[in-house]
Amino acid sequence: MTERAQTSMDFLVGMSMFLIIVIFVLSFVPGLIEPFNDSVQEDTVTVDRVATQLSKGMLGSTDEPFILDAQCTEAFFGDTDPGDCNFDTGTPVEDRFGLSSTQQLNVTIERDTDGDGDREIVQMDGAGNIVDSGGILLREGRNPPTSTGSVVVARRVVYLDGHDVSLIVRMW
Amino acid sequence: MRAQAHTLEGIIASFLLITGLVFALQATAVTPLSASTSSQHIENQERAIATGVLASALENESLHVTPVYWDTANYRFYDTTSRPYYVDNVPSALTFGNMLERTFGDSGIAYNVNIVHLTASGDERTRQLIYRGVPSDNAVTATRLMTIYDDDVLYDVDGNPTAYTVTQAANNGEFYMTDAAPNSAVFNVVKIEVVVWRM
Numbered sequence: 001m002t003e004r005a006q007t008s009m010d011f012l013v014g015m016s017m018f019l020i021i022v023i024f025v026l027s028f029v030p031g032l033i034e035p036f037n038d039s040v041q042e043d044t045v046t047v048d049r050v051a052t053q054l055s056k057g058m059l060g061s062t063d064e065p066f067i068l069d070a071q072c073t074e075a076f077f078g079d080t081d082p083g084d085c086n087f088d089t090g091t092p093v094e095d096r097f098g099l100s101s102t103q104q105l106n107v108t109i110e111r112d113t114d115g116d117g118d119r120e121i122v123q124m125d126g127a128g129n130i131v132d133s134g135g136i137l138l139r140e141g142r143n144p145p146t147s148t149g150s151v152v153v154a155r156r157v158v159y160l161d162g163h164d165v166s167l168i169v170r171m172w
Numbered sequence: 173m174r175a176q177a178h179t180l181e182g183i184i185a186s187f188l189l190i191t192g193l194v195f196a197l198q199a200t201a202v203t204p205l206s207a208s209t210s211s212q213h214i215e216n217q218e219r220a221i222a223t224g225v226l227a228s229a230l231e232n233e234s235l236h237v238t239p240v241y242w243d244t245a246n247y248r249f250y251d252t253t254s255r256p257y258y259v260d261n262v263p264s265a266l267t268f269g270n271m272l273e274r275t276f277g278d279s280g281i282a283y284n285v286n287i288v289h290l291t292a293s294g295d296e297r298t299r300q301l302i303y304r305g306v307p308s309d310n311a312v313t314a315t316r317l318m319t320i321y322d323d324d325v326l327y328d329v330d331g332n333p334t335a336y337t338v339t340q341a342a343n344n345g346e347f348y349m350t351d352a353a354p355n356s357a358v359f360n361v362v363k364i365e366v367v368v369w370r371m
Binding site: 007010011013014015016017018020021022025028029032044048051052055064065066067112117152154155156157158159162164166 | 176178179180181182183185186189190192193196197213216217220221223224225227228229231232271274275278
């Protein structure tokens with residue numbers, strides 16, 4: 001019997017345990033800080049604000065949230081004279097909400113008109129009525145990119161010309 | 173003695189690393205394991221959408237029909253089958269139910285609809301209208317208050333008004349609500365409650 005016992009065995013146990021823990025910690029830490037370097041956070045808050053602003057005031061009146069005014073809605077999406085609505089037209093849609101220049105916006109009003117389960121963009125005839133075809137498409141802003149997953153979406157259900165329709169705001 | 177020191181050293185080093193990790197976990201408010209702001213976003217969306225549906229239903233008057241779409245002969249909502257509430261087949265005459273189904277049904281979002289009404293002594297009673305199961309911890313609720321007057325009428329199975337008032341039905345014991353304010357023109361105040369959660 002020497003005094004040195006099973007050096008290699010003990011060394012193996014201690015070292016492998018140490019290495020396993022090091023690998024575990026290294027793989028865990030990036031996930032830990034992930035929520036902080038995610039810039040989508042800012043867009044998430046902004047897109048919610050835009051949707052709330054549109055559905056609770058801009059396109060209707062603040063007395064009756066979620067009930068849209070047909071004339072104001074047409075003016076907003078058709079870029080026509082807004083009259084006494086709560087917004088100005090003729091500027092890019094991002095400017096109407098005071099967004100920073102790096103954020104881009106797309107606003108649509110959609111509804112399942114033909115009953116196939118998919119929503120289509122609603123069209124209006126310019127006189128406050130929803131029509132099936134040939135009207136103003138209720139779509140404003142650039143088309144969202146399809147190649148990136150960082151488009152955040154906010155959805156509201158609003159009432160427009162006797163129908164419950166979806167107001168969808170996309171931001172990237 | 174020298175040998176066991178290797179094991180001990182490895183264990184102590186690992187322990188230090190784990191302690192560091194635990195400390196970092198405790199120091200951060202938001203981790204991937206906690207309820208994050210993105211699920212908060214989803215809850216905000218669901219609540220806003222449900223509120224929008226309630227506002228739309230109030231505007232097209234289908235919300236008024238909802239609590240009085242009542243089959244007095246069978247003491248239940250019309251066309252409920254084995255249970256006193258709707259599970260998946262909401263009748264087409266119940267417009268509010270169809271609006272909810274259009275909004276949430278095809279997006280994999282479950283919802284319950286409760287009608288909370290008052291008793292004559294002022295207690296709240298809940299009657300389920302649509303029941304899809306027990307809500308999850310992340311469920312959100314949107315409510316809308318509505319007044320029912322003594323001379324409001326019940327609706328028939330096709331969603332048309334009948335001549336039978338809620339007061340008559342309640343006096344005959346055929347209605348789930350009672351007159352909460354017997355000495356006034358108000359019959360009851362109901363709270364339509366939509367509970368929404370992701371399946």
